[in-house]
Every structure is written in structure tokens, then in C-alpha cells.
Amino acid sequence: MKAANAEFKILFARKRTKKPQTTLLFLVTGTAVCAVFSAFQGFQQAASLPWAQPVLGTRSATIIELGKFKFKDLNKNGHLDAYEDWRLPAEARAQDLLARMTVEDKVGFMLISSTRLQNDWTFEAPKSKAPITSEFNEEDLVTGTNMFTRKQLPVPIMNAAGTTKAVSQFHLRHFILRANVSACMTAEWANRLQALCESQPLGIPAIIASNPRNHITAAAAVGTSVGTTAFSQWPGELGLSAMRDLKLTREFADIARQEWAATGLRKGYMYMADLATEPRWQRVEGTFGENAEWVAQMMTQIILGFQGPTLGPSSVALTTKHFPGGGAGQGGQDPHFDWGKKEVFPGGMLSNNLLPFKAAIKAGTSAIMPYYSMPIGTKYEQIAYAYNKGVIQDLLRQELRFKGIINSDTGPIEMMPWGAEELSITQRYHRALQVGVNLFSGTADPAELLKTIKAYPADLALVEDSVRRLLLEKFALGLFENPYVNEAAAEQIVNNATFKARAAVALRKSIVLLRNETKTLPLKAKTKVYFESYQKPNSPASGASTIYSAKDVQYPVEFVATPEEADVVLLWLKPRGQSLFASDGSPLHLSLSKNAVEVEYVKALLAKKPTILAINYSNPWVTDEVYNPASIGNCKGIVATFGTTPEALLDIVTGRFKPTGKMPFSTPVSEEAAQKQLEDVPGYKEPAGYALFNYDEGLSY
Known part of the structure; x- marks a missing residue:
């Protein structure tokens, strides 16, 4: 840049309601600007001016004007901070925001919890006959028995906090929506959640995830598939595979992406790259079949259809699961349960399992979810994958070069800690952090993870690396600029003719x-x-x-x-x-x-x-x-x-x-x-x- 050693005068005005316009003058050296941009891999693209003004969606944040450009004052301090500046690379924005977050902010950011609409009794017996509404369910932490092991344990599986408490006190910004309601109601609820998040001190938006919503399935259940919904209804995953039509598979994913994005759902807990090599497994229906090479092609089209070539403001980020493949459970049993915790490889075909995951990584999957299983008969330690350094660090991170988010399945810390049963909750979190888990699914309460950071202060660096990865996803999706959706349009888009x-x-x-x-x-x-x-x-x-x-x-x-x-x-x-x-x-x-x-x-x-x-x-x-x-x-x-x-x-x-x-x-x-x-x-x-x-x-x- 010719002006690399010159000083730039950056003039921008911030408009306040009922107050005169204020003009703020900042001096930023060209050298500093170049340093920020060169830290980003896409420097050359970022340096090609001018920028395109994105649409900004706000409920409480004021707008900062800088020449012809506009920005959201998310932290309400009257200044344009780096994380609010959409012209900067995502890495620079993430580092700036990370420095402003408290330890409590960071720890809460590493949890993804199920959340509920008012009168949504997904996890418990109905307490009223009132219809579900888009208002928040404001009950405190929902506890209960563990549906998987049928034992009453101190920290329950798939708990959910009242939404306001989850956002304002627990600092959660990742949520799983399991309710099955209309497109308009889903959009209304999503907008309410984003408005609540925007009102918080740093204004960090939420990301809302869901299990599949577009398939005719015989086994809809919490944690696997929402089943018949307001969304367009396509064959089950096996049926998509049976079409032998990659073009139509890509079209399916693009259509589903449009429906999800229209309602505020921006993250998919899907799809399963697992292989149906064990015909007795109760999750075969969620796979694309038994042939690894074909499943790899299916995964490529699914990811490109939902995410695009790269994540962007119209994408739905996918979480490919269950690494390194969960289809070889001993006797067909599933590792949600103690009796199914062993994944066995009598045919020596673990490497075959990896082919669809390699394709998913190449296609750019935003996140990967390890399963609960512990491998038997391999070179890897006999401990659940979320704790398995050889599988997560050596194989996934180093050998397969996956740079995205590692998202635990729901409950490996509290409920399914196979191979780590003798460790305390604190020790389990510590080990999972050391292995590389970035997002923990299944609990809304950050107390135990906070306790872990206090017991192992060096783990804070791992927390910060995780938060950085999670922020990069949100910046790429454009959620900091506009997390809101058009509620009326959602009804017109979803399941249209x-x-x-x-x-x-x-x-x-x-x-x-x-x-x-x-x-x-x-x-x-x-x-x-x-x-x-x-x-x-x-x-x-x-x-x-x-x-x-x-x-x-x-x-x-x-x-x-x-x-x-x-x-x-x-x-x-x-x-x-x-x-x-x-x-x-x-x-x-x-x-x-x-x-x-x-x-x-x-x-x-x-x-x-x-x-x-x-x-x-x-x-x-x-x-x-x-x-x-x-x-x-x-x-x-x-x-x-x-x-x-x-x-x-x-x-x-x-x-x-x-x-x-x-x-x-x-x-x-x-x-x-x-x-x-x-x-x-x-x-x-x-x-x-x-x-x-x-x-x-x-x-x-």
C-alpha cells in the first residue's frame, strides 16, 4: 500500500437520539493498518477497496457513521472498536473482542445448551396445556434423570436454563433449538434471542443450532432428528443417498439452507458422516449408507449446499459427526449407553471410516463432533474420543489438518465419560480441553468449567483459543452485522411451492x-x-x-x-x-x-x-x-x-x-x-x- 508509512485521518460521526451529532477524529498510522490486515490470510482480498456496506440489523445498538459507511456500536462506548468494524479481517476482530471478554464471558461462550420456547416441554412432563409461544421459557436450570443411563446424577443431561439467565448470567451465546413450531414462530423467537444478546455489554450475537428438520424419518427423537416440521420434507438421509443424484443432493442442501437461514437457524448439528457398516446400529437411518467413497461425495455436496464454498452471511454452518465414525459399535449397540461404549474394528477398517470426514474437511465443514465411543483394537488409547489425544490432536488436527471447531457431543463430561469414569468432573473438563474440544454440548451451567480454569490456570489459553475459533464462525456468518430475520418472509420462504x-x-x-x-x-x-x-x-x-x-x-x-x-x-x-x-x-x-x-x-x-x-x-x-x-x-x-x-x-x-x-x-x-x-x-x-x-x-x- 502506497500509504503504508503515512498517517490516515479517519473521520466518522456517531448519531445519537435527541443529542447533537458528534464528530470524532482518530489518527491511525498506515503501518498499524497494514499490520492488522497482513495478520489475515486473505490480506490481498481485504486490501482491494472499496468495501461493500453490509445490511445492519439492530434493536438497541446505535449506529456509527464513518463517511459513507455504517457500523454498530455493540459495546455502547461511542467508539468504533475493531470487533465492530466489518472491514477488518475476522481474525483481527476476534482478537480485539477476545481481549474485552471476561473469563466468565469466555467460559460461557464454550457451552452450547438446549433452549426452550414458552410452554415447550421437550425435556419434561407438560406443566400446562397452554400453547407454545415465541416468548422465552424463563424457568431456571431444568434438571432431571439421565435418559441414557437411567441414573440420577448430579449434573443432568441436556439441561436448559431460562433464556434470560442463560444469556445475561451464564454468558451463553450458543443454543440448540429442538422445538417443532411454525416458521414464523421460530423466526420470532430467534429475533427475541438476538435482541436480548444485543442488549448485553458487548452485544455478542447468538448462534442457534438444530438437528435435521427436512426429512421423513421413522425415528425422530431429541438429539437425532426433529422429524416432520414446517420445513420442506425430503427423503431420509438413506433416501437421499439412494437417489444417486449429487446435483439434486446439492439442490436439497441449498433449499434447506434457505429455509433455515430465513428462520434464524444458522448452525446444523448434522450431517452424519458415519458409515452403515453395522446393520444393527439404531442410527443407520441417519447415515448415507455403507460405501465410504459414495458417502464422501454426498458429504461434499451437502456441505457446499448449506455453507457455500466458504462461510458467509447466507450460510448455515454444519457440524459433521461423529468423528472418527460411530457405525462400528460392538454388537450394533450405541455409545449413549455403557453397554455400547466400545467401537470395534475386527476388519481393521478404521481408515475407511475417515474417507467421508476427509471430504467434509476439504469441503470446509465448520465443525466436527466426536462420538462417545472408545476405540478397541486400534493403536489409539481406549478412552472416549472427546478425551482421546491420539484421535483428536494427532489424527484430526495434525494428520487431517482440520482447523475448525471441535464440538463435543451432548454429555461426554457428565453422562458418557467412557474410559474417564474415574476422573472428577473438573479433571474431565481439563483433559477434554487439553485434547482440543472447543465447544461443550449438554449443559447450560458454566460453574464446573469455571472451576476447572481456577484449578488449572494454564487452561485459560486453551479456552481463549476455543473462543477465537467460535468467534471466527460468527464473524464469517455475518451475525455481528445482522442476526435478525424477516418473520413474515420466513413463512413465505419455508416449504414454498x-x-x-x-x-x-x-x-x-x-x-x-x-x-x-x-x-x-x-x-x-x-x-x-x-x-x-x-x-x-x-x-x-x-x-x-x-x-x-x-x-x-x-x-x-x-x-x-x-x-x-x-x-x-x-x-x-x-x-x-x-x-x-x-x-x-x-x-x-x-x-x-x-x-x-x-x-x-x-x-x-x-x-x-x-x-x-x-x-x-x-x-x-x-x-x-x-x-x-x-x-x-x-x-x-x-x-x-x-x-x-x-x-x-x-x-x-x-x-x-x-x-x-x-x-x-x-x-x-x-x-x-x-x-x-x-x-x-x-x-x-x-x-x-x-x-x-x-x-x-x-x-x-
Whole structure:
């Protein structure tokens, strides 16, 4: 810069309500300006003037004017401070703000807690019948039993504080919203939260995270997926994978990004880069399947769709999970529980798990979440990943060169400290800080982390490094300039007609045709069809579930009320395994009879008429109890779904939409095969004869 050794006169005016305009004069040496900019990796871009004025959103902060530019006076001191100056590199802004924060500010900044709307009883029994509103739930710290270990422990899992207390006393600025409400209400609540944060001494905005909200899923639960929401509804993650369409996957992510950003949700606790190598695992439905190379491609498109090439003011930052892959739990058990804490690698394929994470890092994922598991049979210490120096520091930071945020899963300190059970809470925090965790999920109360800093003063440097990383994310997202959203526009953007139409295509492309005996499909015109959607509780009773009749949609076939009237039976089975959070450590099975399907009822239907079996695969179910390839009988076709609609299924079987989907995993030929497979080995690498339906299998018309 030619003026590097010259003095710049920076003139700016700050307008105050009911007070005369004040002009402030600052002298800043060109050398100092250059030093600030050169500290930033993108100096050349930053130095290319002029800057573009961003839109500023304020509720209580006054506006500082500097020539033609405007800035928010977030700390209300009447001066333009470096962290308020959007022209400066994010690193310089973060360092300036970090120096202004108290220890309490910094410690609170390292916690991400669930938060609630008024009358939202997500974590406890309803205390009133009043409707949920966008007001804050102002109860104090919500405690309770640990849903994972069923023990009453001193610090509960997934607690939440009253919102005002969380912001003003605990200094929290990271929140997880689990409530399922309208787009407008979500936006209203988000704006209230941001206004509260802006009113605090430093005016630091909040970031609001959520689990997935755009998928049809059989296993919606706190901590995994919000389920059916106001947002556009797409296939489950397995269904997105089954489409074999990376362009449409990218389009999905971009549409979801627009919906999330419109409502103030700017951080996704998603997606799972874990591999579905263990078919019994209760979280298979949240994966993109068993093939690491394909999952890596899916992760790339998902991250680019949500975040863009780099984080910016229109991005939703993603937290890729669960490093280094959680799909190889011993016996399929999950590490939310003591009986599932071991992740095993009998096939020696830990490196295979890493491929999707490498892709996510290359695509720029903002954060990575380690799982609760402790590795068995590897070179790494047998301690949970959040405490595992070899896995986090040596592998993730050094070998894979991940520079972003390491976000613990919910509760590894208080609830799931596998391998660190003998350590005190203070010692656990200390170890996790030393390993490199930057954001702790699951508690709203910073007292224990503060205690740790007092016990280990050198850890303050680690806290400050974490806060710096977290601030960089917020600056990149533009939250310091404008964290607010247009509440009315949110309703117009979320699930609009264009988004619905694209989701409808995806729902159809996600369906896989596996068998089509005697070319029964597509069904011929005027065929009489009995269509039953079969979904039972865990203790099924005899009789039909939902009998479908297409009243609002004209199909070339005729729907009838009983199997006896039909030419063809279309039976859509929706097996349901034991809920993840109802796990009791008992062995996991994949046969239909063990997963809420009354096999005798299905056999009786098959005996009556030619039947098309549609099966919703939230796991790789074993179907040998009702389908034998050596003796197909009346089973004339098999269709796989992964979270879709009756209309999409009917479009496939009637030929309105040709099936193009491919299986995202292999399905075991028998229960015995499922029990003998190796947890870390994908089905297509298991010995010959393992699979009934193979990975990447799928027919068309």
C-alpha cells in the first residue's frame, strides 16, 4: 500500500437520539493498518477497496457513521472498536473482542445448551396445556434423570436454563433449538434471542443450532432428528443417498439452507458422516449408507449446499459427526449407553471410516463432533474420543489438518465419560480441553468449567483459543452485522411451492425397485389394488394398519377396501426397531418378527393375492420370514423406501415415475448372517452369500 508509512485521518460521526451529532477524529498510522490486515490470510482480498456496506440489523445498538459507511456500536462506548468494524479481517476482530471478554464471558461462550420456547416441554412432563409461544421459557436450570443411563446424577443431561439467565448470567451465546413450531414462530423467537444478546455489554450475537428438520424419518427423537416440521420434507438421509443424484443432493442442501437461514437457524448439528457398516446400529437411518467413497461425495455436496464454498452471511454452518465414525459399535449397540461404549474394528477398517470426514474437511465443514465411543483394537488409547489425544490432536488436527471447531457431543463430561469414569468432573473438563474440544454440548451451567480454569490456570489459553475459533464462525456468518430475520418472509420462504416440487422429485427418486417378477410392475390400468400401509407398535396386534384410497389423486388403477376385492395387494411394511433412547442393552435383531411386524399376518395377505411388498428400510432388515427368492409364491415385486410418501410410492408402482434408485447398503440374507458380520466391514465386502439385496442394486422399467 502506497500509504503504508503515512498517517490516515479517519473521520466518522456517531448519531445519537435527541443529542447533537458528534464528530470524532482518530489518527491511525498506515503501518498499524497494514499490520492488522497482513495478520489475515486473505490480506490481498481485504486490501482491494472499496468495501461493500453490509445490511445492519439492530434493536438497541446505535449506529456509527464513518463517511459513507455504517457500523454498530455493540459495546455502547461511542467508539468504533475493531470487533465492530466489518472491514477488518475476522481474525483481527476476534482478537480485539477476545481481549474485552471476561473469563466468565469466555467460559460461557464454550457451552452450547438446549433452549426452550414458552410452554415447550421437550425435556419434561407438560406443566400446562397452554400453547407454545415465541416468548422465552424463563424457568431456571431444568434438571432431571439421565435418559441414557437411567441414573440420577448430579449434573443432568441436556439441561436448559431460562433464556434470560442463560444469556445475561451464564454468558451463553450458543443454543440448540429442538422445538417443532411454525416458521414464523421460530423466526420470532430467534429475533427475541438476538435482541436480548444485543442488549448485553458487548452485544455478542447468538448462534442457534438444530438437528435435521427436512426429512421423513421413522425415528425422530431429541438429539437425532426433529422429524416432520414446517420445513420442506425430503427423503431420509438413506433416501437421499439412494437417489444417486449429487446435483439434486446439492439442490436439497441449498433449499434447506434457505429455509433455515430465513428462520434464524444458522448452525446444523448434522450431517452424519458415519458409515452403515453395522446393520444393527439404531442410527443407520441417519447415515448415507455403507460405501465410504459414495458417502464422501454426498458429504461434499451437502456441505457446499448449506455453507457455500466458504462461510458467509447466507450460510448455515454444519457440524459433521461423529468423528472418527460411530457405525462400528460392538454388537450394533450405541455409545449413549455403557453397554455400547466400545467401537470395534475386527476388519481393521478404521481408515475407511475417515474417507467421508476427509471430504467434509476439504469441503470446509465448520465443525466436527466426536462420538462417545472408545476405540478397541486400534493403536489409539481406549478412552472416549472427546478425551482421546491420539484421535483428536494427532489424527484430526495434525494428520487431517482440520482447523475448525471441535464440538463435543451432548454429555461426554457428565453422562458418557467412557474410559474417564474415574476422573472428577473438573479433571474431565481439563483433559477434554487439553485434547482440543472447543465447544461443550449438554449443559447450560458454566460453574464446573469455571472451576476447572481456577484449578488449572494454564487452561485459560486453551479456552481463549476455543473462543477465537467460535468467534471466527460468527464473524464469517455475518451475525455481528445482522442476526435478525424477516418473520413474515420466513413463512413465505419455508416449504414454498417450488421447494415442495423439488422435494417431490427427490421422494420419488429415492425409491428402489428390487424385484419385479413377470414384469408385474408397473401396474396395468384398471387393476384393482388393495393398498395397506402397515406400521405396528413394538407389540403388534392382528389386523390391518392404514388402508389407503387415493381420493384426491387420479391414478390409472382402482383402489379397493379389502384384499378379497383386489387383483393385486400393495403392502407397505414399516418395520420399527427399539427406539435408540429406549435401549436396554439386549441383543439387537433385524428380522421382521423382532421389529414390529406380525409375520403371520403378512403371510396371510401373501397367500390371498399377488402381492407387491414395499419395505421402509430404516435399517437393513432381514426379510426371509416373508420372502424367499427360491420360492417367491405370490410375492411379485419388492420395493425399498427410505422415508417417502404414499403418493411417491404409488407414482412408482403405477409407472407415473420410473424407478431409478439404488440401494445405499446391503441387506443380510438371514438373522444369522446379520449376527456374524464384522462391525466395521461394509456389506459388499462381507463374504459371498452375505447379502440378499446388494449395495447399489436397483431395477427400472
